[in-house]
Amino acid sequence: MIKKIIILGGGTAGWMAANMLAKRWANRGIDIALLESTDIGIVGVGEGSTPQLKSFFDYMGIAEQEWMPACNATYKTGIRFCNWSTKKGFENYFHPFPTQPDDYSAPAFFYNAFVRRRGADVYAHPDKFFLATYLASHHLGPQPDHRFPFQVGYGYHFDSSLVGQFLKEHAKKLGVTHLDHRVVDVRLNAQGYISQLMTDDGQALEGDFFIDCTGFAGLLIQKTLQVPFVSFAKNLFNDSAVVMPTAQVDDFAPQTTSTALQYGWMWNIPLTNRVGNGYVYSSAFCSKDAAEVELRTQLNMLDSDVPVRHLKMNVGRVEQHWAKNCLAVGLSQGFIEPLEATALHLVQETILSFAEAFEQGNFSEQEQASFNQKINQRFEAVRDYIVCHYRVNSRTDTDYWRENANNNYLSDSLRRLLQVWVSGDNLTQEIERQQIGGYYPSASWHCLLAGYGVFPEQKQLSAGNAIANKYKLETIEDFISRCALNFSSHKSQLAALRAHM
Structure with a gap:
């Protein structure tokens, strides 16, 4: 006992x-x-979350207006990935958190990604198919008007x-x-x-x-x-990080930004009082001093005396x-x-x-x-999803990125998922077969692989026929933009939280 x-x-x-x-x-x-x-x-330094953190505060009975202003917290509708791919038109993409309106728009994305993998020249970049992506790009907070009857998933920065x-x-x-x-x-x-x-x-x-x-x-x-x-x-090379804050701007998106650098990637996390920045890298490819210089250069703070913190990760x-x-x-x-x-x-x-x-x-x-x-x-399962980001990158500027792209130390699960994708088979069915959708759903895997542009080369694609053009992109965009009319600015939603303190 x-x-x-x-x-x-x-x-x-x-x-x-x-x-x-x-x-x-x-x-x-x-x-x-x-x-x-x-x-x-x-x-x-962990200053971001997935939507599951909301369920924790809900379970504890702690309202957002009680904890968010006290912790300089902001909303997060997803993650913007920049420069992980060099393929034209796919240099960046957004990984959105799920919303109920996705039930209407996501099938079009899945379908277009499927037929593009099979050689049809249709639009299959994820950014135009998800409400959370629209909210982030237009600096709208994830709390809808009470007349909007659909659930919206979101996380936090803090x-x-x-x-x-x-x-x-x-x-x-x-x-x-x-x-x-x-x-x-x-x-x-x-x-x-x-x-x-x-x-x-x-x-x-x-x-x-x-x-x-x-x-x-x-x-x-x-x-x-x-x-x-x-x-x-052997799966994930990064073992170090260097972090430093910068000043907050007046208006900012409810998103984390992950930008690929020479030997890893940099996060940008907006809080109400500052921006958290960090460069996650591999010490086998880059020294701590070189990493600090690269981070400061990216932030235009090479001559700044703002101190940094160096961290090691196991x-x-x-x-x-x-x-x-x-x-x-x-x-x-x-x-x-x-x-x-x-x-x-x-x-x-x-x-x-x-x-x-x-x-x-x-x-x-x-x-x-x-x-x-x-x-x-x-x-x-989390490891495999993150390993996939590195494995399918198309950068060739440093040995770090080349070795990540050639790293074949993959789990059987991830190896099979990649085989299904490149062969043009049904990825959702494979995720269901492996019973891994509870870790990352099909939409997340589709956004990652389509967002990187893991498709046949443009010269291999043929003009879409009536079957390929099953969905009209204009209709999807109109639906999402009209849904977004029910959301106010991220800035005003954070101000409303502070007003209830």
């Missing part, structure tokens, strides 16, 4: 775990404490350190105990389970279950319980996220580079899946094994 849970490590992951479990198990008589040391900093602080105060209101100590030793019982955390002031903190939120250090899951780490280095996952009486959450369990802002999504899925598995089987080996397999599959 679990009577006391100790979460080691704060940050967004730790306090998210504390909040979710405190709410879910409010009537189970379980004492939850979070132990962190103010002497240990957090990485704190200051991660402020989100951590916000969730800390909220968790304390739910009864979570906050302890400020530094752990100097971890003690195991005779069965190899964690029994005590020894602090720098001589205390022995006992618990029944422990959650490791110690970041890349993995103090409990990796260093104490010796759970092996599975590196993704890309991969642990073999077991739940081992003995310890659950790893956040960077301690693994990390996939931030290209699709999946870090907090993986945190949510881990906590929710653990709670469900524990409630079904307590400490049974069967439930642990099923849980670990489920989380590993999610990590690998």
